[in-house]
Amino acid sequence: MTRCAGARITVLDENFIDILLPSSPRVRRYNMDQHFSSRYGELLAENGLCFLVETFTEGGDRTGILFDAGLTAPVVLHNARHLGVDLSEVDAVVLSHGHPDHFGGITGVLEAIGHPTPVLAHPDAFDPRMIVKPHTTLPMINIGLTRAGIQGAGGHLVEARDPVPLGPGLLTSGEMKTSAEFEFEAPAGRLCVHADGRVEADEINDHQVLGIDVEGHGLVVIDPCGHRGVISSVEHMRALTGTETLYGVLGGFHTGHPGISANRIGSTAKALAAYEPKLVAPMHCSGFPLKKAVAELIPDAFEIVTAGTVLTVGEVPPDTRTWR
Template sequence: MKIVTLLENEAAGGLCAARGLSQYIETPRHKILFDMGPDASFAENARRLGVDLSQVDVAVLSHGHSDHGGGLRAFCEVNSRAEIYLRPDAFGEFYAVKPGQAPCYIGLEPSLWELESRLVPSAPGLRLDEELEFLGPVPAVFSWTPRTPKLQEKTPGGFAADTFSHEQHLLVRAWGKTALFAGCAHGGIVNILRAAQAQLGCRPDAVFGGFHLFELDPADPESEQALRATGAALAEGETVYYTGHCTGDYAFGVLREMLGERLRPMHGGTVAEL
């Protein structure tokens, strides 16, 4: 299978860069778009990279944050055929809430719901065919999971911690290889990886996604302990990891020290083949 990172926080070769993520996946049966970044930049990059988005037949939104779904309308403008799979509550009222600051809306633009006829509610474990399936429930089995108290959802009673029930992960099988696409991995990359291993019956050959570790503090000993525990868990087996976006330079550096060439950046323009 071929994986092209259309958009990420960094880019090479004069491509657009923006805080967000969008990836194109090509298999024998499908042309897949996984996330659409914060705006139309991913579509411009696709044009420059020779990726024809009009031929995408399956699109997936990993979760309801605007840095992954803000380009949804731009995708629908260049593609009239693909069904777009998202969790039923992806249009929740999601905010970043920091002490002393006004809550900042980070959810999908409500007007995108006008595209309802293109949107298909998905569920954990949903299988589309022998190549594509969504990861089932992700139990919190690992001793450490990223904690992001600022990420909250507005409810009738005020703000509450985001449970990330709107997050989903895609498993792709092709040519005897398996890949896991994890978006931001808010549920914890190790938890997600272990759930994928249980569902597949083996560890995936590759993982693509942000690990949401960018807020870890290099001066905090607990941060390094958490990173090294994460790295040790990821080091099991032979899985190769392509990461960026919300992983952060500090976390990438520590994990690269532990995983070596098995940890690779996925900046805009990166092409991987399995």
């Protein structure tokens, strides 16, 4: 697979903002200067994820995709406007899985893009799913994700279980398996109703990650929610791309939920450190214990990534977007 010359990742939606974090050569931040300026204004945060991922060839050709659509469209659109992101330049949208903190803004985002747009998703993302708790049942948590809704907003569905190449060095993982022993998770209380009417434990088979293979730097993996385990996701993408070097990994690693053991958190941090990456950014559902463990083990690689963060890897053209 052809690698890209560089990549730029802009975080349009994340769980929190922090205006006190400084910028660095690899990270541009929307900070206090913009937050308190009447010309710009504050960003918004919510329990969701949305990334604008841009890859560039040596000749300057660009591919721009949205990875996930946040929890709500108003937050994504507000932040895109303040960050100077023109959503009409998006080539495609990839939905990682059928959970509302990742697909919730899809129809509003597609309408804002304003042109027919491929939307890649695993077909199981549309199966009704629920969470059963001792005191209540949360029925059909993905009720807002429908094929008709996506198509009505201008999306052209591409339903795929296998990896899909999106541009030089850029591809989806396709369906994955958990391979690291400490990452196996019992789906207690999660149920899925399949198209044939069967009701089974929801293994979240639709969960996918994104890989970016950058020439001279290595592999960047965006794992939005860690349902297969972030180490298993990295191993899957290393095998898929044939690239051994892990430059970095970011996203939600699913280690912040109640009941996640200290063993899994510690094992995850140690396994990440063993790759000797340049960047590790636990976000969203990763939880403080894992952030702390990564920060202590590999402080030079650890990065706090919030809404408004712009990460660059490799050779990218100057960012002409102005905060507005």
